[in-house]
Amino acid sequence: MSEILPVNPFFTDTTVIPDEYFCDRKQETSAIISEIVNGRNLVLKAPRRIGKSSLIKHVFNQAEINDNYHTLYVDIYGTKNASDFKAELNRCFLNAPFARDSKIRKRVESYIKSIQIDLGSYSESGFSLPKIGLGNIHAAVFSIDEIFDWIDKAEKPGIVVFDEFQQIQDYPEKMAGILRSYIQQSRNTKFIFCGSSRHMLNSMFSNYNQPFYNSASSFDLDIISLDAYTEFVREVFGKYGKIIDSETIEFVYYLFSGNTYLMQEVMKTAFSQTPSPGKADENTLRRSILSMIEKKDADYRDLINRLNSKKERNTLYCIAGEGIATGLTSSAMMKRYDLDNASSVQNALENLCSEKFNIAVKVAKGVYMLQDRLFELWIAYRGGYLQYKMESPKARFEKERALAKSLPEIIPPRKS
Ligand SMILES: Nc1ncnc2c1ncn2[C@@H]1O[C@H](COP(=O)(O)OP(=O)(O)OP(=O)(O)O)[C@@H](O)[C@H]1O
Ligand SMILES: [Mg+2]
Structure with missing residues (x-):
């Protein structure tokens, strides 16, 4: 049976990318797996939009991790305090595949019943609130302690990722100290801390006076190499009977200094504007860049007006x-x-x-x-x-x- 190709193979609206359309990162993927398998926590740092979150999800998708670990990915971007943190941790925990476990389900069901009664929605004909699905609960059902404890005592070892981890430094509570004790108590769970504020993460993990001092190996994610990106783009275009020269890819790579998101966005537009069979040349790419610039007009005007x-x-x-x-x-x-x-x-x-x-x-x-x-x-x-x-x-x-x-x-x- 022939493979069903996605309409556009350049993914920019998601961090979950099918392996065939995920560019390179082979060495980084095995390095991260090896750190985890060898029992180390990790701090993954890179500037914005280089590919930290996508890489973590790619790592989770590899059989070695997928088959043998319980994985939990928590993005704390936008959380403002310990209570937001707890709610987000709960939301991710309850949406994780392993939350289908019957004990977790029972606990959630009894929690839903309790809040329905609290809200006074119980009438003679029964509960009047719409049934809340397991995935829709944003409230904090479990304490942080219970979640870490469940993961740590589960039949498989756990990996917990906190994305945009530097965010906890802005909480009014001393969250780093609280989390550190959970992390130190965990026997069967490894942690990956991701973020784009290198300066802040370095001070959290390398400063002797900070709770996380020396608690994780440092991993700086660089841009994808020009050779790997060129090979990837040519191969993906080729799958659809489209051609693009190395020089054209090189032009985009240098213009955007290897920023994964911007390069992928340009390629996505150029790809859609190239017929099959057909060729994307530098003019196609220039037009794509121009259309990206124009799309951001209102946002950038706002920024300048601020x-x-x-x-x-x-x-x-x-x-x-x-x-x-x-x-x-x-x-x-x-x-x-x-x-x-x-x-x-x-x-x-x-x-x-x-x-x-x-x-x-x-x-x-x-x-x-x-x-x-x-x-x-x-x-x-x-x-x-x-x-x-x-x-x-x-x-x-x-x-x-x-x-x-x-x-x-x-x-x-x-x-x-
Ligand atoms: N190896 C890759 N192959 C293909 N596309 C990728 C790859 N890495 C990242 N991308 C794409 O680049 C964009 C940025 O990636 P991602 O969101 O993972 O970066 P990030 O470093 O986590 O960014 P932020 O700092 O904004 O959180 C996404 O749209 C993703 O689809
Ligand atoms: Mg990210």
């Missing part, structure tokens, strides 16, 4: 224009981008990098970039210089990679 002042906007335009911006307070730069004075630029930079806006990031001393490459391209498009941005993306990519690897100079001790 900035308080002209000095913030001009500092933003300066970083976008330069791509990798250095010497922002030099007189030449201030003149070119109509910036007032060094201290107002410094203020604007602080705001743009603040948690509130999170638009720019300081990549090294005095060096700034925008967080979102598509936003940078949108500014270039609106400013009429998009063509210039597209001219030599490789040089820009290489400069960015070199910066990421650079280390401030280490001064050797004085010889006596």
Whole structure:
């Protein structure tokens, strides 16, 4: 029987990707499995949209894990306190395949009955509330303690993933301390902590004074290599009788600095615009990029309108224009981008990098970039210089990679 192909094989709206359409990550998949099998907890770090969550779900989908472990994936993005955490943990626990266990079911059923009576909905004709399905319960049925205990004592060992784990640092409660004791008591469960705030995760796990100090191995997820991505895209296009050159893929890869989500989004559009049989060339890709930029118009306008002042906007335009911006307070730069004075630029930079806006990031001393490459391209498009941005993306990519690897100079001790 011939394989049923998905309408579009580039998945961007989900983190659950069928193995055939999941690009590479072979080495990372086996490294994570090996850490878990060898009994270690893990901290998985990477910038936004590189593929942390998808990788974890891919790992869960591998037979070695799927057949032998109970897995629980909890995304705590958007939770604000310990009670939100507990509710989300419950929701994920009750939706996990192993929650079909009869003891868990019984407990949930009696809980539903209890809240129905509490709500005063019991009448002579019986319960009047609509029947709540097991998957729809968002309330906290079990205590955190009970959930960890159940997983730890189950017949299979457990793996619990907390995605966007840095979020607990914003809770009013001292959640790190509470969780640490559960994690230390677990005998049969391993934990994976994921997140995009490298700085925050490093301080949680590498700082001697923090509850999680040294409790997990560190795993930095890099971008997918150009070779692996090229092979993947060509193969996927090929399955549908479509062609795309390596150079065209390379152009997209460099332009987006290997950001998985943005590359997949461009490929998704380009794929849909290529007939079968047919070829996607650089023009097809440029059109796809343009349509992505246009789709984000309203969002990016909003973002700019949220900035308080002209000095913030001009500092933003300066970083976008330069791509990798250095010497922002030099007189030449201030003149070119109509910036007032060094201290107002410094203020604007602080705001743009603040948690509130999170638009720019300081990549090294005095060096700034925008967080979102598509936003940078949108500014270039609106400013009429998009063509210039597209001219030599490789040089820009290489400069960015070199910066990421650079280390401030280490001064050797004085010889006596
Ligand atoms: N190896 C891969 N092959 C194909 N598509 C992938 C791969 N990894 C990630 N993606 C796609 O890239 C996008 C971003 O991935 P994902 O959400 O896993 O990243 P993330 O690092 O968890 O992002 P965030 O920081 O926003 O949580 C998703 O749309 C996903 O479908
Ligand atoms: Mg994620």
